[in-house]
Amino acid sequence: MAAEPSGSTATTSPYHPLFNDPAADTVLRSTEGTLFRVPAFVLRRTTGYFAATLPPPTAADTEPVPLDEPASLLAHTLSILCGLPPPSAAPLDFDTAEAILALSERWAAPGAAARVRDAITGPAFLAEPLRLYVVAVRAGWTDEAHIAARGTLVLSLYDEVHHELLRRLPARDLMALLGLHRRRRDALDRMLRSESTEGVSAAAVSGCCGACGLSADNHLWKEYRARIFAEMDIRALGDTVIGSGTDEWREALACWNAKCAGAGCGKTIYDRDTILPEIKACMDRLPDTV
Template structure:
């Protein structure tokens, strides 16, 4: 728990006390909670039993102090909880959805698809977005999963909360994009190597670098249907090394062709 925020809510003035499941009290104002949450707005219209020993009414909630502190930090002015992990964001989303805290939900949606998290754990983000019916965030995350081998990825607990339909949509995106990407691996007639592109009965054989590149690119695109790896310098260099002495020059001469193939793959549908 953020000590600064927790101490703030425990010492602040207020006209209502929220008591966490682990018996930590948070003093807040009804007007702020009612403005942020229709749940609390409706709750405060109900008759409240008089407090026996305290100046302010006490409302018991089912969240622990850490989670409650985060939620209040998202909706209460002057506070800024630090949410940097998917676990904390997921927990906060569950509470914000429960209490219908619209502004908190908007903040958490932005945090969920922050670039560092998308780079590190796109599959978990997709699962969390699907769990909470965040369609736009699910679409964003699905694009970033293209660089993963989905069937070889770790099974996170977040996947327990999504439907078979949501998981199938993601698998279908990968399958269809892979099939479409493989169709773009077509060698143009003017791509040749001066040394190893031999003529056989009027037909020109492909350069050795292309034969190696196409084989490995098919393997890679079948499991990770994105152009990031197959058109990297490291990937092309490996194909160059398997070719003849003039294959490196042939690859350089084929730069425009390779960029066209890459662009065609990049232009394929990339989200669910």
């Protein structure tokens, strides 16, 4: 290639650097004017939209096909459809993933959606489980929705910060997610009632002294149970209910320090080493996804 004359100004190619093969017979144009050379047979084979609308090329210099899509989105999506490396070394993020999914729906391009699905349970996406749940249910991905729902158990869904994402959910999926959090809270509360036969043993939380048999008001256990209920309402995962932090709860300390008032007895009424493992066993039986 001949050198440019001294003093000349180099011009920037209007073509995207990954899509500038003269052998490609179709040219697409983004909203910014960036051009993409893509083989027509690839577009027709991978998308229902171009299979139905793309006219056959009539000349070597085909008129660009205008698209109402930004260049960055076209670069990502066309790279997937053409089997090319991604246009950026940065990992796929939520904004790009959702944009590709929306475009794959407009174009009827299942291959692009499948690539997003392969990546959607990576660490960056799992770190935002509610947004992942929204994406998964809208895409109809049941397994990924179950994974995401499980991840939301660390969140307080009624916190205002989550309202925008929750509004994006179809009513059925919203109620399923809220129901999961509520079921865990309510099921654990049932198991912790002294009359329950499926959870913590009644003898351990009855308020009755195991040594002398003296019966006492059971209000201390009821207050402890109410604290657990409140914690589960905030964080349905339940890790704050069975972790070491509970030893600092006023309600827990009151139970562990309660002594029998019987004459000459003074034995501990609530056995911490018995009750905490039983609470943990109850937690392990709770539903963990929608």
